[in-house]
Amino acid sequence: MTHDTTLPARRLDDADVRVLLLENIHADGRDFLKGKGYQVETRTGALSEDELIEAIDGVHLLGIRSTTYITEKVLAHAPDLVAIGAFCIGTNQIDLPATSRAGIAVFNAPYSNTRSVVELAIAEIISLARRLHEKSTDMHRGLWNKSAQGSHEVRGRTLGIVGYGNIGSQLSVIAEALGLRVVFYDIDDKLALGNAKRCSTLEELLAESDVVSLHVDGRPNNAGFFGEEQFAAMKDRAMFLNLSRGIAVDTAALRAHLESGHLAGAALDVFPVEPKRQGDSFTSELQGLPNVILTPHVGGSTQEAQQDIGRFVASKLRSYAAFGSTSLSVNFPEMNLPADPDKHRVAYVHQNAPGVLARINTLLGEHGVNIVGQQLATRGELGYAVTDVDTEVGPDVLAALAALPETIRVRHLS
Known part of the structure; x- marks a missing residue:
């Protein structure tokens, strides 16, 4: 799935991806992610900050509803985390500026319930x-x-x-x-x-x-x-x-x-x-x-709504984790990226500054990497560049990208 150069240099296959779903997220969301080969752990209730810090170690994808709070302190203990799914409408329980600074994409379900x-x-x-x-x-x-x-x-x-x-x-x-x-x-x-x-x-x-x-x-x-x-x-x-x-x-x-x-x-x-x-x-x-x-916060708690939310947010987490797509992300620049099995993809989250794309391309050229497609989008202080190449990208290239001063996160998508 991904290779994050801030972590030990190891490509993650789908079977290595760990998912934590809290607060009784609908089984359809769980089953969708399990069907992709991910390791999925579910818990029925919300977690406190300390409980979440303990549980989030090694987790790549996190699913919550409205009662679990994602703070900067939690994120500081979640170096593996690449995306958060809010299986609800609101995202005020998530520190969005902190997730952006950490290069973590956030998704929600603005219409399903x-x-x-x-x-x-x-x-x-x-x-x-x-x-x-x-x-x-x-x-x-x-x-x-x-x-x-x-x-x-x-x-x-x-x-x-x-x-x-x-x-x-x-x-x-x-x-x-x-x-x-x-x-x-x-x-x-x-x-x-x-x-x-x-x-x-x-x-x-x-x-x-x-x-x-x-x-x-x-x-x-x-x-x-x-x-x-x-x-x-x-x-x-x-x-x-x-x-x-x-x-x-x-x-x-x-x-x-x-x-x-x-x-x-x-x-x-x-x-x-x-x-x-x-x-x-x-x-x-x-x-x-x-x-x-x-009533106990059941406005969106119908079987139909929770099923739709489960499927919708889970699919957004999968699309980002596997393909780098940020369609309808709450905090990332909008980029709809379909899968392309014939190409290798590098997703680069960075500070929005002049000349970043030129530096990426120069670096790739110096390492003999041939670019076959590229997209760049920005949102406020955050930039997101996705580059498709025709050959495997080695760890030396990923390390060089990670060393650029504007880098927030680099992922190598297979």
């Missing part, structure tokens, strides 16, 4: 409006409470979507088909779909919306994004949903507005602190409120 999250949002909007969760609880307690009090149709109500990305925009389309009026707010200039109306400020959206659904990412400046000021600006008896990032919401402020009767209900699928393993205990300030739906 979009529909699942949207369907959960729709289900929770209807459940809150009809008070279905409360009625179900009463029935389980043996209480027959057949009343229309507090139950409403969603048709004709206004849904405010905060964050109009892949999930927010698809929610917009489906909600409108159900008869909801849709308004949205996004810091970027997004095209409105259907009859959705763009709001110029968050305050404008809050003043209009009967339901507010949050779909923001986990970047650090979104911590505490929705708090007392925003809840106070919502309409009387409005409902609130957060299926995006737990750190974005002040749950103490939300509880106060639910207990006061200002808000009619809320549904949350994400929380500031979440258990690392299946079956671990969970606590939240929102527990015990009858008009609140709490």
Whole structure:
């Protein structure tokens, strides 16, 4: 598969490649990588920083979900690691600048679970409006409470979507088909779909919306994004949903507005602190409120979504490891590279500086290596050059490339 000149000079065959998959990644992802001959180890839960440092020694490909954090300290103990797969949408649990500095490619699944999250949002909007969760609880307690009090149709109500990305925009389309009026707010200039109306400020959206659904990412400046000021600006008896990032919401402020009767209900699928393993205990300030739906970060946890994610991210890890392809990488320059069994390939990750490609080609020429194809792409401070040659590249050539001052990582792909 690869030969990394920062390591002992040994070509890695597929059978030598070690993969570590954490957090119950779907079996299809595991089976795909095993089918390529890789050694695959799976673990059901997330790992702490110290646990991951211990487990990652000798690992070439790492798969995680949302609860395992990849820090610079972890990366410092992972010299063999060449790629990380986030088997989810978000990558805020990964120190992306540190992975780029280490020459480690990161991949995620930006589209695979979009529909699942949207369907959960729709289900929770209807459940809150009809008070279905409360009625179900009463029935389980043996209480027959057949009343229309507090139950409403969603048709004709206004849904405010905060964050109009892949999930927010698809929610917009489906909600409108159900008869909801849709308004949205996004810091970027997004095209409105259907009859959705763009709001110029968050305050404008809050003043209009009967339901507010949050779909923001986990970047650090979104911590505490929705708090007392925003809840106070919502309409009387409005409902609130957060299926995006737990750190974005002040749950103490939300509880106060639910207990006061200002808000009619809320549904949350994400929380500031979440258990690392299946079956671990969970606590939240929102527990015990009858008009609140709490779910354990299952927005994308349908069999269909997890199967798609497993296959998609695993295939990206394989394509990068074997062929150097960075299509849809989160941190690397975009380069779609099909396999070519008739050529040898050198993948060179480097600092984005003038003249790097000329130095690579001069060095290869001095060693008598004939170039038959070459691509170069850059992304910020990172450069990525892939060179196809017609003969085996010896360790002396790889060592010379590794010695260039701009070098981050060199891999020889067979």
